[in-house]
Amino acid sequence: MRFVIVTGMSGAGKSTALKMLEDMGYFCVDNLPIAMFPGFVQMIQNSETSMKKVALGVDVRSGQDISGLEKDLEQMDEKEIKYEILFLDAKDSVLVKRYKETRRQHPLSGSGRVDTGIAKEREKTAFLKMKATYILDTSKMLTRELKIELEKIFVKGESFCNLYITVMSFGFKYGIPQDADLVFDVRFLPNPYYIDTLKEKTGNDPEVQDYVMQNDKGPIFLEKLKDMVEFLIPNYILEGKNQLVIAIGCTGGKHRSVTLANALYHTLETEESYGVRIEHRDIGKDSITKRK
Structure with a gap:
């Protein structure tokens, strides 16, 4: 029983x-x-x-x-x-x-x-x-x-760890998330906002992802980020931490941060030793601001 x-x-x-x-x-x-x-x-x-x-x-x-x-x-x-x-x-x-x-x-x-x-x-x-x-x-x-x-x-009887990870994209102009444990700034990457065909798209669209990651800086940053996070997670688990928020920000939280947050999420979601979710906090705020 x-x-x-x-x-x-x-x-x-x-x-x-x-x-x-x-x-x-x-x-x-x-x-x-x-x-x-x-x-x-x-x-x-x-x-x-x-x-x-x-x-x-x-x-x-x-x-x-x-x-x-x-x-x-x-x-x-x-x-x-x-x-x-x-x-x-x-x-x-x-x-x-x-x-x-x-x-x-x-x-x-x-x-x-x-x-x-x-x-x-x-x-x-x-x-x-x-x-x-x-x-x-x-x-x-x-x-x-x-x-x-x-x-x-x-039900499935899978091994479980008490750590639950939230990977969040955000825009610096809307403020840094108060509950963030780790904050990364990707405003150094090329900004799709200044490309007419990409301006209205988001980091969820392949065209924006390709543009952000087309140079050496994007892939190199992602690899270094993955390496650091993969090192930190087991140590957080040993510490007894049960909630980890990784926040990745760009100017408006629509293009670059969304692209990198998605990429990191897809890396982490394959693991079974912790839970993980993705959240794009500010992805729609740019269009709301324009309507006002």
């Missing part, structure tokens, strides 16, 4: 993950009171049960201090009962935004501010994150991307 405890920060996607696991054939229970946890574990351990895949949602809504779960998990370890912990996380700023959009109240904020509740929740769930088998940062994940990651882990 496979027993998965789904937990994490409120607003990080736990309920969505449980629904996805249910679609994948898991028997799912959400928001079980902590006092009932030992009895639930005993029930699913019963050899007569037909449940082979079980997912249990546990969080700070459980009606009792979640710290009581720590002792229960220690007892499971002593009895050598196998379990996995999926911890869903997101940046505080993202969680605050999600709560404001849904107009929901954080379970620990009371009548106070959402960020105060988030801080309390991080403190209460820290032991679960430390014991987590898998940590998924959903700050930049789309719903379909979360589903892909869950299928890799719980």
